[in-house]
Amino acid sequence: MANPSLLILPGDGIGPEVMAEVRKIIDWFGAKRGLAFDVSEDLVGGCAYDAHGTPLTDATMAKAQEVDAVLLGAVGGPQYDDLDFSVKPERGLLRLRKEMDLYANLRPAQCFDALADFSSLKRDVVAGLDIMIVRELTSGVYFGEPRGIHTEGNERVGINTQRYTESEIARVARSAFELARRRGNKVCSMEKANVMESGVLWRQVVQEVHDREYPDVELSHMYADAGAMQLTRWPKQFDVIVTDNLFGDLLSDLAAMLTGSLGMLPSASLGAPMANGRPKALYEPVHGSAPDIAGQGKANPIACILSFAMALRYSFDKGDEADRLERAVETVLAQGLRTADLLGEEGAQPVSTGQMGDAIVAALDASL
Numbered sequence: 001m002a003n004p005s006l007l008i009l010p011g012d013g014i015g016p017e018v019m020a021e022v023r024k025i026i027d028w029f030g031a032k033r034g035l036a037f038d039v040s041e042d043l044v045g046g047c048a049y050d051a052h053g054t055p056l057t058d059a060t061m062a063k064a065q066e067v068d069a070v071l072l073g074a075v076g077g078p079q080y081d082d083l084d085f086s087v088k089p090e091r092g093l094l095r096l097r098k099e100m101d102l103y104a105n106l107r108p109a110q111c112f113d114a115l116a117d118f119s120s121l122k123r124d125v126v127a128g129l130d131i132m133i134v135r136e137l138t139s140g141v142y143f144g145e146p147r148g149i150h151t152e153g154n155e156r157v158g159i160n161t162q163r164y165t166e167s168e169i170a171r172v173a174r175s176a177f178e179l180a181r182r183r184g185n186k187v188c189s190m191e192k193a194n195v196m197e198s199g200v201l202w203r204q205v206v207q208e209v210h211d212r213e214y215p216d217v218e219l220s221h222m223y224a225d226a227g228a229m230q231l232t233r234w235p236k237q238f239d240v241i242v243t244d245n246l247f248g249d250l251l252s253d254l255a256a257m258l259t260g261s262l263g264m265l266p267s268a269s270l271g272a273p274m275a276n277g278r279p280k281a282l283y284e285p286v287h288g289s290a291p292d293i294a295g296q297g298k299a300n301p302i303a304c305i306l307s308f309a310m311a312l313r314y315s316f317d318k319g320d321e322a323d324r325l326e327r328a329v330e331t332v333l334a335q336g337l338r339t340a341d342l343l344g345e346e347g348a349q350p351v352s353t354g355q356m357g358d359a360i361v362a363a364l365d366a367s368l
């Protein structure tokens, strides 16, 4: 049988340097666990714009549709701030999400014990935290029409539209309920049903899907603003949170920071199953391109490495190997190894991006 295929899109800023560490991990699984991948690499974001005048070429888009999984680093940078909206680096990422129809964005916020003191919250509030935000990723205000900026009389008007169909809500709700069954069996759905009709429909459809298909899962509803408050007050009350595209964008950044470092958190964006049964999938760190530290060996490669662990789990049905990789990450953190984003404690051992990758490979070796 052919090896599973991976398309790697390192992107901009720290994307290429964190992805170089992921390549070490991928090579390790090929050499030591008989898990060989056919890896190809291409451009996305600002670097694609520089080379081709577009943040994502049709050829790269077509390749992304064919492979078993896409692994993306990060896109964007200040040199692209003044570009026309239609060719901004972020449009490359949004096109991938939309055309691959990756409607369920899984963003775990997990607090590594060794890092609990990095949180801005007290240790007991975050220690052991393990929540999963399921963000709807292909609809809502990010994509709704009409949109744009036009002139009315003597002033400009900016418009975006929040729009959700019943089926869009139902399918992401199912993803959340399925995940909950394999975790703490609890889902909290967040919207603004008190002010938005799309929120009223969201709440109704999530409740209907629950009552019809997942009555065994504990379901609650919260207004998204109250949800933000509860996330900082006592985050451990949550297991799975399901929410729309924009609220999910905000709440997942908030949840990420509870854990101490954005540099630690992976994500998976999943769509419908392909002919081979694997979901369409794109994996990426939650952090951005961090242009201010790019190229200095300061970036933390762990979020991107853990994104590959999610690929092992959700695309390749290798949960045991994903566990192995996650344990290797825990091991190096427990040893005190820290990239620049995590310095400050006593006894911390500063390491570069590359040294962190090497240490994780060594921990993988030790796991055999």
Ligand code: IPM
Residues within 6 Å of the ligand: 090, 093, 094, 249
């Ligand atoms: C994210 C990012 C993106 C988003 C940007 C880069 C388009 O903030 O993945 O959370 O808003 O979805």
Ligand code: MG
Residues within 6 Å of the ligand: 249, 250, 253
């Ligand atoms: Mg975001």
